[in-house]
Ligand SMILES: Nc1ncnc2c1ncn2[C@@H]1O[C@H](COP(=O)(O)OP(=O)(O)OP(=O)(O)O)[C@@H](O)[C@H]1O
């Protein structure tokens with residue numbers, strides 16, 4: 382293709398980006414259409430209590446400033462944050478031990494994999510009996526839900542640290558702790574972030590399901606209670622907060638990746 | 649600080665005048681399955697450059713690892729400055745064929761790595777890092793990451809990292825094996841210049857006959873399976889070695905000599921039938 386031809390093509394594609402089929406515009410149009418469809422369907426056929434966009438918009442401000450709702454959201458998200466922190470620290474420690482120390486790997490691999498595959502919902506009744514019908518169960522479920530994905534990823538990361546890095550560290554006489562924090566941790570960071578991302582999603586689901594089951598104040602319970610009392614618009618605000626949290630986690634992991642792992646894609 | 653290190657290294661070289669910097673005696677090494685080399689005897693003097701050449705897989709990297717203390721010999725003995733080598737030692741630095749730069753560290757942070765591990769203070773590290781980066785021609789690239797710079801520049805960084813710890817022994821494992829031919833030539837002459845400025849004992853592993861002749865005071869040819877020292881070629885070319893050195897008739901003679909020694913082996917290996 383001639384240079385002039387390529388230039389012309391580029392110019393058209395730049396012009397088209399502002400046009401009606403640019404990604405941003407399409408996204409907005411699709412969103413509006415989906416909301417309109419939802420509103421229309423609910424108005425035409427559903428009972429009055431079913432959540433619809435205009436209803437949600439009407440109650441949104443009141444719900445979001447309601448102290449009870451704020452406390453509920455704080456309880457749930459606080460438990461998720463605490464549980465994730467516990468899982469991150471303990472899961473990384475266990476995962477690194479598995480990834481770098483063969484006997485630890487041989488002893489634990491099978492069980493960690495099995496527990497990772499165990500549906501967290503299935504053992505919820507057991508956890509509730511052990512930890513009581515209170516916030517402890519929610520925390521336990523969050524930890525259980527996120528620990529194993531973090532540990533498995535940390536193990537994979539620690540195992541796949543390139544031997545050449547370890548050799549360089551040894552040649553420069555790194556001590557074991559230096560080896561851990563200056564080589565193994567940074568080299569497995571991509572895996573740690575992947576594990577955290579997976580674990581965060583599971584933790585959020587775990588917290589909500591735990592609240593459904595043990596009926597303790599929180600976002601999940603708020604949603605359940607308002608659904609049962611036919612206040613679906615209010616319930617849906619709770620859902621929106623959960624969605625925002627999930628999307629927020631995604632944004633954080635993407636930011637972490639951009640900030641700390643610019644080297645990862647290129648090596 | 650500076651004076652202290654100077655007198656220390658002088659003391660070491662004075663007392664070591666009688667003994668070689670590195671003494672390898674009847675060294676043998678086997679991995680589980682295979683004997684890699686055996687019966688290697690080699691003394692390497694202070695400020696001597698020994699080039700090691702041999703076919704692929706003959707154990708050059710393994711030998712270098714043993715000298716660095718990364719791997720124990722399975723037989724024989726290896727002494728550095730009179731003391732048996734039992735692990736990586738202060739005063740020895742290695743430049744790797746694969747560069748071995750940490751991708752999450754910038755050029756400056758990579759160069760500082762050995763100094764940090766040696767427990768130097770922040771100011772001393774900053775000064776030394778700046779000096780070494782300047783020395784290898786990386787000034788201006790301190791804050792780049794390895795993936796942002798060319799292979800040649802990455803190896804300059806690897807060299808700076810090794811030089812930063814002021815090694816008395818530099819172990820070079822095919823340092824320019826992974827860069828293109830032009831860059832390789834540039835780096836060879838720059839390394840020679842740096843060596844003239846601060847001569848150290850250097851063990852230089854290479855696949856390139858020209859490079860071996862250009863760099864070495866002696867060339868050790870490894871051959872056989874398991875490999876042994878087949879021949880030690882004295883390189884009586886004058887120093888400083890420069891581009892001009894390549895045009896000396898003696899250079900061509902030595903190159904031909906090493907070539908015929910190596911190629912006879914390579915040809916035989918090429919036509920060898922596995923049993
Ligand atoms: N960790 C290891 N375990 C078992 N065998 C090994 C190991 N490392 C190397 N070897 C074998 O030992 C022999 C020597 O390897 P080495 O890397 O020292 O050769 P080399 O001379 O450096 O080769 P090249 O020129 O290709 O770099 C090879 O046959 C190799 O397969």
Ligand SMILES: [Mg+2]
Nearest residue numbers: 708709710821
């Ligand atoms: Mg090698």
